[in-house]
Amino acid sequence: MYCPECGNEVEPDASFCTRCGRVLTASSPTFSETGPGYTATPVETYTFRPAPVRRRVHLAPVLVLVVVAIVVGAALLLPGQGPTGDDILSGKEFRSEPYAGSAVDTDDSRMVLPIEGFDDGKATLCFVDNERPEEYKLSKCPRLILSKNISDRFTTYSWVVEGIGTIEKEEPFVTVYTTSVEEIRITVTCSGGSCPDETYSFRYAISLGNAFEWKYLGGTFSLQKAVPLDSVRPYVPATDAEKKLRAVSDWSLSRDFVVVESVISSLAEDLRGLYRESLGEPSNDQSFADFVLAFVQCSFRYVSDTEGYGQSEYYAYPLETLVNGFGDCEDTSIICAALWKALGYDVALVLLPQHMAAAVSLAEFKEPTGYRAELVKDTLGDRTFYAGETTVDRHQPLGLLSEDTGYAKLRNKGVMGAGSYGFYEVDP
Secondary structure, X not given: OEOOOOOOEOOOOOOEOOOOOOEOOOOOOEOOOOOOOOOOOOOOEOOOOOOOOOOOOOOOEEEEOOEEEEOOOOOOEOOOOOOOOOOOOOOOEXXXXXXXXXXXXXXXXXXXXXXXXXHHHOEEEEEEEOOOOOOOOOOEEEEEEEOHHHHOOOOEEEEEEOOOEEEEEOOOXXXXXXXXXXXXXXXXXXXXXXOOOEEEEEEEEEEEEEEEEEEEOOEEEEEEEEEOHHHHHHHOOOOHHHHHOOOOOOHHHHHHHOOOOHHHHHHHHHHHHHHHHHXXXXXOOHHHHHHHHHHHHXXXXXXXXXHHHOOOOOOOOHHHHHHHXXXXXXXXXXXXXXXXXXXXXXXXXXXXXOEEEEEEEOOOOOOOOOEOOEEOEEEEOOEEEEEEOOOOOOOOOOXXXXXXXXXXXXXXXXXXXXOOEEEEEOOO
């Protein structure tokens, strides 16, 4: 038997592909800490893609754009020198948490979002380690825990999960085992205490989503982002044939993947809000563009297309990269360009030998100093675009790529042109 997603050979009774993460047999949601498990009709699932061993590009060989190459965006800091400017935000933390009471499973790109019944701290949501990995091939499962104020007064709990079943137990929590993205409704009757029985109802959603953390000017920033299944579904290939079309032969067509829809626009506004909180009102200048670049650099793990998508070349839309939390050079460049575009910048993609970077147009630019690097820029019409490296695991200032990129040499040799290397502006 072979996985229809990536072609990996799997066991006949396998429910999950060990290479690409595709759910081969839709698992019905159940819950069981004690007593029997209960099943329900499976709902539509999303093909979660837990990345294999996560590794960041840092002076290491990786696969990018068809052939093996050394990614040029490695550490550029000269010994004994540092970037210009002080770490003016050192020691400070800034958070954007629009989902009060939510929890995130970054391994499987899922979130739980409280909807009803969680007022006054009656219960909390979290993810716990999956104790039934042979049935549900995700690393964690959502758990609802009653507050101490409730659990201290009772000894027995009758949990009813709509569409699944009922279970009696002595613990004041219930874990739902599911690979689905859906809404969960739970009612619990608490008894066995010195006071009359009490019944509580809760409703929460299991959504696609991720949590991110990065540093900029010494400060630590974090945010969460939920992604509705209906939003990401149009960008995920439904068939093997559609998936193979993502192996784009003309690299200049990568511009078509810089798509800004409601979730990317919302994420861009979250970034605007964090910048405003830490550094003041953004003015679409170099500093704000650099802040967005730092988010991309530090938030998305480098994973080759072979590891992440099961084929040697795959161009991912921004929403796919956002949900999966990983990508190679073109994937992270595309989401970076999409965020800049959503914020009102003119943007481009920079095609280089076996590499890609994002680029943004700026009216004024101050070249960073203290780096062993090449300033990579180009003029399109009357605007100057500056390249940004997206495959490093720390902030690397806008405009700088490794000297090994050799962009100036490529220009001098006249090898730039349509379908070849160079800056390709993304249509506004």
